[in-house]
Amino acid sequence: MSVNKEFVKFDKVDKSYDGKVLVVKDLQLDIAEGEFITMLGPSGSGKTTCLMMLAGFETPTNGEIYLDGNAISSIPPHKRGIGMVFQNYALFPHMTVYENLAFPLRVRKIPKDEADKKIDKALSMVSLQGFASRMPGQLSGGQQQRVAVARSLVFDPQLVLMDEPLGALDKNLRESMQYEIKHIHESIGVTVVYVTHDQSEALTMSNRIAVFNDGKVQQLSSPDELYEKPVNSFVAEFIGENNTFTGEVSEISGQKCKVKLSNAEIMANPISVKSKGERTKVSLRPERALINPKDKMDNIHNGKIEEVIYHGDHTRVRINLLGNPEFILKVPNSSANLDIKLGNEIKIGWNSEDARALDPK
Amino acid sequence: MSSETKQILTTDGIPLEVSLKKAEKKNKIKAFLLVAPLLFFLIITYVFPIGDMLFRSVDDKMVTQMLPKTFKAMENWDGQELPEEEVFAAFHEDFIKLVEDKREGKLSTQLNYTKNGFKSIIKKLRRASKKFEEGNYKEQIMSVHKRWADVEYWRAIQRRAPEFTGQKYLKGMDMYVNEEGKIVSVEEDRRIHRVLWLRTLEIAFFVTVFCFLMAYPIAHLLATLPMKYSNLLMICVLLPFWTSLLVRTASWMILLQQQGIVNDFFVGIGLVADDNRPEMMYNKTGSYVAMTQILLPFMVLPLYSVMKTISPSLMRAGKSLGGTPFVAFWKVYFPLTIPGIGAGCLLVFILAIGYYITPALVGGASGTLISNQIAFHMKSTLDWSFASAMGLMLLSGVLVIYWLYNKIVGIDNIKLG
Numbered sequence: 020m021s022v023n024k025e026f027v028k029f030d031k032v033d034k035s036y037d038g039k040v041l042v043v044k045d046l047q048l049d050i051a052e053g054e055f056i057t058m059l060g061p062s063g064s065g066k067t068t069c070l071m072m073l074a075g076f077e078t079p080t081n082g083e084i085y086l087d088g089n090a091i092s093s094i095p096p097h098k099r100g101i102g103m104v105f106q107n108y109a110l111f112p113h114m115t116v117y118e119n120l121a122f123p124l125r126v127r128k129i130p131k132d133e134a135d136k137k138i139d140k141a142l143s144m145v146s147l148q149g150f151a152s153r154m155p156g157q158l159s160g161g162q163q164q165r166v167a168v169a170r171s172l173v174f175d176p177q178l179v180l181m182d183e184p185l186g187a188l189d190k191n192l193r194e195s196m197q198y199e200i201k202h203i204h205e206s207i208g209v210t211v212v213y214v215t216h217d218q219s220e221a222l223t224m225s226n227r228i229a230v231f232n233d234g235k236v237q238q239l240s241s242p243d244e245l246y247e248k249p250v251n252s253f254v255a256e257f258i259g260e261n262n263t264f265t266g267e268v269s270e271i272s273g274q275k276c277k278v279k280l281s282n283a284e285i286m287a288n289p290i291s292v293k294s295k296g297e298r299t300k301v302s303l304r305p306e307r308a309l310i311n312p313k314d315k316m317d318n319i320h321n322g323k324i325e326e327v328i329y330h331g332d333h334t335r336v337r338i339n340l341l342g343n344p345e346f347i348l349k350v351p352n353s354s355a356n357l358d359i360k361l362g363n364e365i366k367i368g369w370n371s372e373d374a375r376a377l378d379p380k
Numbered sequence: 381m382s383s384e385t386k387q388i389l390t391t392d393g394i395p396l397e398v399s400l401k402k403a404e405k406k407n408k409i410k411a412f413l414l415v416a417p418l419l420f421f422l423i424i425t426y427v428f429p430i431g432d433m434l435f436r437s438v439d440d441k442m443v444t445q446m447l448p449k450t451f452k453a454m455e456n457w458d459g460q461e462l463p464e465e466e467v468f469a470a471f472h473e474d475f476i477k478l479v480e481d482k483r484e485g486k487l488s489t490q491l492n493y494t495k496n497g498f499k500s501i502i503k504k505l506r507r508a509s510k511k512f513e514e515g516n517y518k519e520q521i522m523s524v525h526k527r528w529a530d531v532e533y534w535r536a537i538q539r540r541a542p543e544f545t546g547q548k549y550l551k552g553m554d555m556y557v558n559e560e561g562k563i564v565s566v567e568e569d570r571r572i573h574r575v576l577w578l579r580t581l582e583i584a585f586f587v588t589v590f591c592f593l594m595a596y597p598i599a600h601l602l603a604t605l606p607m608k609y610s611n612l613l614m615i616c617v618l619l620p621f622w623t624s625l626l627v628r629t630a631s632w633m634i635l636l637q638q639q640g641i642v643n644d645f646f647v648g649i650g651l652v653a654d655d656n657r658p659e660m661m662y663n664k665t666g667s668y669v670a671m672t673q674i675l676l677p678f679m680v681l682p683l684y685s686v687m688k689t690i691s692p693s694l695m696r697a698g699k700s701l702g703g704t705p706f707v708a709f710w711k712v713y714f715p716l717t718i719p720g721i722g723a724g725c726l727l728v729f730i731l732a733i734g735y736y737i738t739p740a741l742v743g744g745a746s747g748t749l750i751s752n753q754i755a756f757h758m759k760s761t762l763d764w765s766f767a768s769a770m771g772l773m774l775l776s777g778v779l780v781i782y783w784l785y786n787k788i789v790g791i792d793n794i795k796l797g
Contacts, residue, residue, distance in 0.1 A: 074696075074700055075699075075700075076696055096696070096700050097701075097704055097705070102700070102701075103696075103700040103701075106693070107691060109691065109694050110697075111694060111711075111712055113715045113716060122698070122701055126704075127702055170701065171701075174701070174702065
């Protein structure tokens, strides 16, 4: 069975609300069947607009969206057969859980006994059996959330859209719901397009992540690639923590380049710089830098500890390094006693391939 | 609230409830003092007048007090034949006293309410009584006018003996107590109140329906438009409140009269012939049009306040789940607006049922309501007890509607804003 690689296709989609500003610019995005794809970005980056266009509540100003090969711009939302989970759940407050779930089945004229079976199945999927006769107001936030998920799946749509569904939940519940949604996705193989501004949520759940900024997809790749190999400094800074050095390329050769900072020179991995003299921002993940490295590393510099913050499983250390007073290190809480004290001078080393020389922005 | 039977004590051993009451006492007194001015205001301007109205509508002491001896003498009269001399003597005695106080006119008015024909015979009796001799008053009074010898008129007097009476209420329903003491309807051609009651209900009902049909889309638009447009629209809805009711009604008179703007327009576009202009005022049409316009904001505002709270994502959810826009509206949006519909309809209906100025000005003969009749009795006939009785009937009608509403929709379901 071949998987449709272009189950959903955004083809050169533009969107503007006022005719002056483009909220979505020339969007080109393919979503494969059965994929869990997350649109991640800061608020105002156009991710929700994309979702609304896919659901049919907004029309693209230019371009076309295809669902399973069919152009859908002229199809009204109720004929698209796309399940949707809304930010504030949007459960119908005057209907019981059962009636909420029965709504999409009734409008599809599915006979009652068959509908009952589907509702039972959907409720057991979110482990809410026995809640059918409750009103949404009698449920907790997490339960309402699950009803909303069940309702979006009960009519067996091929595509489900989720618009920041976990935004209103507290941290613990949010995490357990992330796994729950992920498991549901894995067990029924539905295609999910998920919108969030929470990067850890995106990293946990998705097959692929599309990072949005300024109406454009900055990077579309798997979570690990996104984290390990950000293609530009926006993605590098938006996903996870990041140490940066701004400077100028002074030498470039194959997989290595030299970047001249204000008072030193470091070795880096040239990603988006091509030639000598270009301005660049070098990005380095905190966990890639080591204290007192034993191995031979091509960057070893001295820094002064400015701040130590205890985090339980790890300790964050802020170091003034090479003129950057915001250099962060994560030291795992292990028995190895390192001499981490405020004001100490320590040696820090990293490999040039982990220091990615990106666009200066 | 708690169903526990065991008494809970505070750490000092005082029962918790006692302690709580003590702690709350100061706040309760404060709260009461804050509402006290309004409470007294309500008692003085609302409870007291309504109580007075209720009393006035059943109060019939006036005649009882004017003819005390007569009614005492009548206690032994069976009402079959003409009463005995004893009654006539007592009546004469009461009557002379009334003439001295110049109050016999009031008596004649009161008795005339009970039976037509008392006015003239009391006038005659007053003139004749000056020449009456002592003794045998029965003969003397009966000789003044033949009606004084008619047992019907004496029965009419006897019917006014009780201090309280419900006859004003019966009159409000076009009924009365006949000579045999049975409650019967008045003749068909003299029934006016029943028609008015029915018309009041009919006009109030249709005005409510029209208001609902017009207000629902407006309220929806208000709730969904962006702020800058919805503010403007809100001002348009509230604009009528800034003008005097009288001015608004008068402007409808300008618009709706036969040579008015609306008729001119209809003639202009050839909808009606110039010599056949429809009458849109001084009839029901006038009442419908003007009352609907004036009461519209009372429907818009509760609907708006409810619609404002309905999240737009609910309609979207309805559509994304496969409901057509109509199904999403009917199954999702509409049920959620019912509290606002209830509040608006109840408000408009209750206001419409007691509406006065507008129907008085543009209603003409076929468009007036029961309140106009009440005003007529307050101002023209000065039969205040009858006006009070009808006012109370109106009030109890409203209470019945309120009760029905509570039974059917539930008053908790109401939302005024």
